[in-house]
Amino acid sequence: MSDAVAAPVLTIDGPSGSGKGTISRAVAAHLGWHYLDSGALYRAVGVAAGWNDIDLADPAALVRCTFDTRVGFRDAPGGEPRVLINDVDATDELRTETAGAAASAIAAIPEVRAALKERQRAFRQAPGLVADGRDMGTVIFPDARWKVFLTASAEERAERRYKQLMDKGVSVTLAGLLREILARDARDANRPVAPLRPAEDAVRIDTTGMGIDDVVARVLALIDG
Numbered sequence: 243m244s245d246a247v248a249a250p251v252l253t254i255d256g257p258s259g260s261g262k263g264t265i266s267r268a269v270a271a272h273l274g275w276h277y278l279d280s281g282a283l284y285r286a287v288g289v290a291a292g293w294n295d296i297d298l299a300d301p302a303a304l305v306r307c308t309f310d311t312r313v314g315f316r317d318a319p320g321g322e323p324r325v326l327i328n329d330v331d332a333t334d335e336l337r338t339e340t341a342g343a344a345a346s347a348i349a350a351i352p353e354v355r356a357a358l359k360e361r362q363r364a365f366r367q368a369p370g371l372v373a374d375g376r377d378m379g380t381v382i383f384p385d386a387r388w389k390v391f392l393t394a395s396a397e398e399r400a401e402r403r404y405k406q407l408m409d410k411g412v413s414v415t416l417a418g419l420l421r422e423i424l425a426r427d428a429r430d431a432n433r434p435v436a437p438l439r440p441a442e443d444a445v446r447i448d449t450t451g452m453g454i455d456d457v458v459a460r461v462l463a464l465i466d467g
């Protein structure tokens with residue numbers, strides 16, 4: 243498929259807790275486009291590694307695990323899509339802080355990132371794709387028509403995550419979450435391969451103090467405009 247006819251892509255990158263997932267899903271639903279949750283792929287490898295007792299300090303085993311792990315998405319009307327790892331619904335386990343931390347460690351391995359590249363690009367299908375992650379605009383879809391980089395203060399991101407987890411009945415402390423978010427930001431931003439940074443042509447939106455609907459409207463305005 244040549245670029246001239248390739249389906250349009252909107253990339254939404256940013257640190258954890260910036261609201262990427264919620265905003266990307268809402269924008270994709272509004273446009274009737276496909277949605278790629280690239281973080282779920284890294285999380286799925288982290289969860290699968292746990293299932294198989296693979297040491298997070300063993301890159302060769304993690305690369306093998308990446309190739310052996312099939313990840314499927316199933317739409318769940320009105321909610322987050324369900325994520326299947328080798329046909330097993332692992333959505334709840336995928337969202338734990340443990341899975342996020344494992345994903346962040348695994349995401350620093352260049353061969354794992356390379357193995358997931360084409361899987362991510364395969365989501366680019368008509369009528370369009372909203373791609374959510376850390377390197378969507380810089381590495382996976384550098385030719386995307388629109389690129390957004392969402393940020394929010396670490397404190398606000400920790401609070402949002404705290405509320406989400408409390409709603410799910412998961413018991414955590416705000417201080418602990420803030421520590422984890424800062425540690426994950428530092429790891430994602432400082433890794434040598436595909437570090438978290440805005441694409442030069444990305445529009446930055448600081449969502450601190452903004453409601454979901456306002457952010458969605460800002461993003462949709464870019465596409466209409």
Ligand code: DC
Nearest residue numbers: 258280281284345346349375376377
């Ligand atoms: O967005 P998330 O919290 O589900 O992502 C989990 C981890 O996966 C995150 O710490 C970094 C990594 N990741 C990445 O390196 N590149 C992406 N495109 C998406 C996620």
